[in-house]
Amino acid sequence: MRREPxxxxxxxxxxxxxxxxxxxxxxxxxxxxxxxxxxxxxGELRPGDxxxxxxxxxEVFGIARSTLREALRILESEGxxxxxxxxxxxxRVTRPTVEHISRMFALLLQIEGVPMNDLYASRAAIExxxxxxxxxNHTPEALADFRAAVDAxxxxxxxxxxxxxGEAAALVHDKLxxxxxxxxxxxxxxxxxxxxxxxxxxxxxxxxxxxxKRAARSYRTFCDLVEARDADAAEAHWRLHMSHTAKAFLEQxxxxxxxxxxx
Numbered sequence: 708m709r710r711e712p713x714x715x716x717x718x719x720x721x722x723x724x725x726x727x728x729x730x731x732x733x734x735x736x737x738x739x740x741x742x743x744x745x746x747x748x749x750g751e752l753r754p755g756d757x758x759x760x761x762x763x764x765x766e767v768f769g770i771a772r773s774t775l776r777e778a779l780r781i782l783e784s785e786g787x788x789x790x791x792x793x794x795x796x797x798x799r800v801t802r803p804t805v806e807h808i809s810r811m812f813a814l815l816l817q818i819e820g821v822p823m824n825d826l827y828a829s830r831a832a833i834e835x836x837x838x839x840x841x842x843x844n845h846t847p848e849a850l851a852d853f854r855a856a857v858d859a860x861x862x863x864x865x866x867x868x869x870x871x872x873g874e875a876a877a878l879v880h881d882k883l884x885x886x887x888x889x890x891x892x893x894x895x896x897x898x899x900x901x902x903x904x905x906x907x908x909x910x911x912x913x914x915x916x917x918x919x920k921r922a923a924r925s926y927r928t929f930c931d932l933v934e935a936r937d938a939d940a941a942e943a944h945w946r947l948h949m950s951h952t953a954k955a956f957l958e959q960x961x962x963x964x965x966x967x968x969x970x
Contacts, residue, residue, distance in 0.1 A: 739775065756800040870915075925944070
């Protein structure tokens with residue numbers, strides 16, 4: 708998980724002036740949220756930037772305090788704003804994380820009744836292609852970074868509790884996405900991977916020690932293929948690697964938001 712850039716410790720971040728939105732309507736809070744959202748998307752507002760005070764924002768937008776707070780709640784729910792308490796508190800710009808987005812994605816999948824094997828099939832279609840891209844385009848630094856993640860996974864393969872290996876294996880996949888060279892496909896793959904990882908954490912499913920050791924060996928073989936820039940073999944190997952875990956994804960529905968236990 709990426710950390711947000713910290714504000715300088717010797718002074719508070721400078722407030723950011725926000726222009727008035729072009730239109731007005733019944734849902735003024737959504738217009739205000741849209742105006743701020745657009746500036747974040749364009750990079751005019753960056754993670755860590757502090758907004759002006761509520762009174763200043765109310766004057767800029769010509770809105771009531773309740774409308775402003777509703778707009779900020781919209782942005783906060785999207786992971787674009789966080790409201791800090793204290794002397795140097797107030798709303799600040801943040802960057803949505805894959806974990807934040809994946810919760811909404813998983814909720815939609817669960818509402819639609821999508822089974823996990825359907826989700827896994829999408830993942831299995833994307834990741835081997837990214838493996839090919841990594842083998843073709845990697846730098847020595849990228850391969851070293853990937854190998855470090857593989858070493859960390861191998862170090863946890865023999866531990867009885869599979870949770871540590873699960874987290875380390877997820878990082879191996881993340882490093883593949885990071886270094887594959889296609890940002891949009893990598894982001895989508897990370898989104899799918901995060902939902903799958905969350906499903907494992909939620910369901911308590913873990914691979915056996917034998918399976919974890921086999922996965923670690925498979926990661927090392929893949930490293931060798933990448934180093935040799937054998938893109939065809941790297942793609943085929945990653946597809947085979949993923950097929951070994953496909954049996955866990957039968958017809959189970961995506962269920963990350965279970966019914967509460969009221970007993």
